[in-house]
Amino acid sequence: MTAGLNRLSRERQHFFSERDYMDSMKKIYHFISTMKTGLMLLVLLGLAAAMGRVIFPDSFSHAILFKMLLLLLLINMTCCTINRIIWFKSVFIYKRRKGFLKQFGILLLHAGIVLIMIGGVIFSCYGGSEQIQIVKHETKDISHVIKTNQVKPISMHLDDFKIEFNDDGSASQYYSFLTLLEDGQTKEKAVISVNHPLNCGGVKAYQMSFGYKVKVKHINSEGMETEDLFNEGDVLKIPGTERVVKIFRYIPNFDPAHGMTSITMRSDNPRIIFSVYENNNLLGVGAVEFGERVEIDNNVFAVFTGVEPYTVLCVKSDPGLPMVLSGGVMFMLGVCLALLTSHSKKAVRK
Amino acid sequence: MMMALIDEIIYAVLAVYAFGSVLYFRGARTGQKKVFQAAFIMAITGVVLNLLVLIIRTIIAGRLPLSNGAEFLLLFTWITVVFYLILQKKIQYKGAGGLVLLMAALLILAGAVLMKEQFGTAMPLMPALKSPWLCVHVLTAALAYAGFALAAGLALWCVWGKSQAIGNSIIYSIVASGFAMLSLSIVFGAIWAEQAWGTYWSWDPKETWALVTWIIYALYLHLHKKMESQERQASIMVIAGFVFVLFTFFGVNYLLPGLHSYGVVLNNLNLFG
Ligand code: HEM
Numbered sequence: 001m002t003a004g005l006n007r008l009s010r011e012r013q014h015f016f017s018e019r020d021y022m023d024s025m026k027k028i029y030h031f032i033s034t035m036k037t038g039l040m041l042l043v044l045l046g047l048a049a050a051m052g053r054v055i056f057p058d059s060f061s062h063a064i065l066f067k068m069l070l071l072l073l074l075i076n077m078t079c080c081t082i083n084r085i086i087w088f089k090s091v092f093i094y095k096r097r098k099g100f101l102k103q104f105g106i107l108l109l110h111a112g113i114v115l116i117m118i119g120g121v122i123f124s125c126y127g128g129s130e131q132i133q134i135v136k137h138e139t140k141d142i143s144h145v146i147k148t149n150q151v152k153p154i155s156m157h158l159d160d161f162k163i164e165f166n167d168d169g170s171a172s173q174y175y176s177f178l179t180l181l182e183d184g185q186t187k188e189k190a191v192i193s194v195n196h197p198l199n200c201g202g203v204k205a206y207q208m209s210f211g212y213k214v215k216v217k218h219i220n221s222e223g224m225e226t227e228d229l230f231n232e233g234d235v236l237k238i239p240g241t242e243r244v245v246k247i248f249r250y251i252p253n254f255d256p257a258h259g260m261t262s263i264t265m266r267s268d269n270p271r272i273i274f275s276v277y278e279n280n281n282l283l284g285v286g287a288v289e290f291g292e293r294v295e296i297d298n299n300v301f302a303v304f305t306g307v308e309p310y311t312v313l314c315v316k317s318d319p320g321l322p323m324v325l326s327g328g329v330m331f332m333l334g335v336c337l338a339l340l341t342s343h344s345k346k347a348v349r350k
Numbered sequence: 351m352m353m354a355l356i357d358e359i360i361y362a363v364l365a366v367y368a369f370g371s372v373l374y375f376r377g378a379r380t381g382q383k384k385v386f387q388a389a390f391i392m393a394i395t396g397v398v399l400n401l402l403v404l405i406i407r408t409i410i411a412g413r414l415p416l417s418n419g420a421e422f423l424l425l426f427t428w429i430t431v432v433f434y435l436i437l438q439k440k441i442q443y444k445g446a447g448g449l450v451l452l453m454a455a456l457l458i459l460a461g462a463v464l465m466k467e468q469f470g471t472a473m474p475l476m477p478a479l480k481s482p483w484l485c486v487h488v489l490t491a492a493l494a495y496a497g498f499a500l501a502a503g504l505a506l507w508c509v510w511g512k513s514q515a516i517g518n519s520i521i522y523s524i525v526a527s528g529f530a531m532l533s534l535s536i537v538f539g540a541i542w543a544e545q546a547w548g549t550y551w552s553w554d555p556k557e558t559w560a561l562v563t564w565i566i567y568a569l570y571l572h573l574h575k576k577m578e579s580q581e582r583q584a585s586i587m588v589i590a591g592f593v594f595v596l597f598t599f600f601g602v603n604y605l606l607p608g609l610h611s612y613g614v615v616l617n618n619l620n621l622f623g
Binding site: 035039042043045046049050053057060061109120129166168170171172173174193194195196197204206208314316321324325328331332335336338339340 | 473474475476477526529530537540541544547550551553555558565566573
């Protein structure tokens with residue numbers, strides 16, 4: 001008898017706690033799925049973005065708190081959208097009420113935002129993006145950018161880099177002529193320019209920037225010639241002399257009146273600006289043409305023989321992109337249906 | 351020739367909008383029909399001259415006037431006044447014209463002070479701007495901003511207690527359309543950014559502040575029904591939204607130091623600045 005009662009009360013306890021549990025789950029679900037919570041999150045996000053932008057301009061979007069906010073918003077909007085789909089079905093599919101387009105638009109626009117955010121999460125988990133610099137005639141491996149089941153190594157070879165100019169000498173377009181190699185074998189030839197990225201099997205590459213390496217030949221006192229490529233700002237040490245040469249900058253279109261800045265990027269009047277130091281003391285600064293022999297010390301010469309361009313590409317793999325794009329299209333369509341269709345129809349939702 | 355003329359015409363637009371504004375205010379105070387008629391003629395003259403400036407810019411640059419801050423400002427102001435005139439015709443209410451034309455005049459003035467060098471010159475487009483997305487992105491942004499400007503003008507007029515004739519529902523409709531346009535503009539911008547820079551969203555200042563603006567108006571649209579009895583609060587929100595619009599436009603371009611709106615600086619050269 002007592003045992004039976006005990007069992008009963010235990011069962012009851014069990015029963016109660018399960019109901020409590022269900023109740024609180026429902027409450028939690030209700031809390032995270034209401035519009036009120038969503039709006040609050042949206043306000044917080046706006047505040048965080050605005051303040052973050054001002055206080056930590058470069059890093060706020062990586063902050064854990066900020067990501068949490070975005071994640072909460074994603075959860076909230078997902079629940080909201082699911083609720084809405086259920087409601088939408090009951091009202092429009094079964095009861096055939098008026099105002100279909102507007103409500104469908106609202107549904108579409110929220111679902112679109114959810115997709116955009118999920119696509120963003122996919123990118124941060126499975127995507128990659130990196131800036132790579134390739135000198136003309138050089139090959140760079142880009143396999144590590146692709147994080148999903150990549151089998152064969154992929155690399156890029158820069159065949160050429162060209163700038164197209166307007167009449168006034170300003171740049172009208174930048175082109176990288178590339179060969180895409182898979183496993184060392186030529187897979188595809190491509191030309192990338194600004195606004196015309198390469199899209200090849202899950203990898204995208206964008207024209208971001210460019211620059212030049214300077215070719216320098218130096219001749220030491222024994223008459224030995226050596227040629228090398230240098231970055232702007234590099235220091236050249238020549239054996240047999242205490243003096244060093246700093247290859248300061250390549251100026252494609254030199255004018256003494258403009259000093260260290262080029263008039264245009266077109267190589268109408270190229271010069272190399274360099275300086276010579278001895279024991280950290282500046283001995284002199286010069287601007288020379290390609291091929292000019294510069295005497296650095298007794299019988300030690302440097303010749304700037306030319307420049308080799310390099311391109312800077314942003315290489316990216318983003319498996320979430322199709323989702324973001326479809327989300328964006330849904331969002332745009334939804335916004336137009338929801339807000340640009342006649343406002344006179346009163347919403348039917350209670 | 352035209353380059354020299356364009357500055358003069360811009361000052362004329364400024365003067366005509368300002369004068370029209372004074373007449374509208376006077377008309378609203380005295381209720382004289384003649385004054386309103388004169389004000390209306392001023393507004394039309396301003397719109398025509400403003401359009402002339404846009405056409406001249408199109409001829410000078412050899413492309414639609416959509417690619418720098420000055421062109422954007424001229425377009426956005428023009429659309430604002432055109433929207434106002436359409437609304438005036440539609441609801442037969444002229445009172446708020448003073449505020450709307452005053453805003454138009456102030457916008458042109460701000461352009462004349464801050465972007466003077468952009469009016470008469472025509473530089474070739476930089477590579478990043480050579481995209482079909484430029485047109486839709488900037489056009490939708492201008493439509494959105496114009497809607498928000500008009501809504502803010504009407505809301506201010508209501509808060510001032512000058513009018514019961516403009517219902518909150520008119521303001522709501524205008525804001526809703528502006529919000530739709532801002533949404534489109536942001537998505538077009540994101541599509542473009544993905545093509546030009548390889549990321550559709552990088553939290554750069556313009557993107558961030560455009561999002562903040564978008565959130566403010568989203569809030570207004572969501573809360574609007576709850577605020578039906580509190581017209582004042584709703585109006586204040588519309589005005590606040592426009593303050594953010596102005597900050598997104600002027601603030602990001604001119605106040606935040608050292609931030610290139612559309613620049614990505616890498617290594618030694620910069621393709622987007
Ligand atoms: C998600 C990305 C983007 C967002 C949210 C965005 C936002 C905006 C907004 C709100 C405006 C209105 C005017 C203003 O406030 O300045 C605008 C205008 C403009 N946008 Fe974007 N934009 C984006 C991407 C881009 C890209 C990729 C480019 C070009 C490379 C671009 C070029 C322009 C230009 C030229 C204007 C017109 C005038 C001005 O300079 O202010 N935008 N954008």
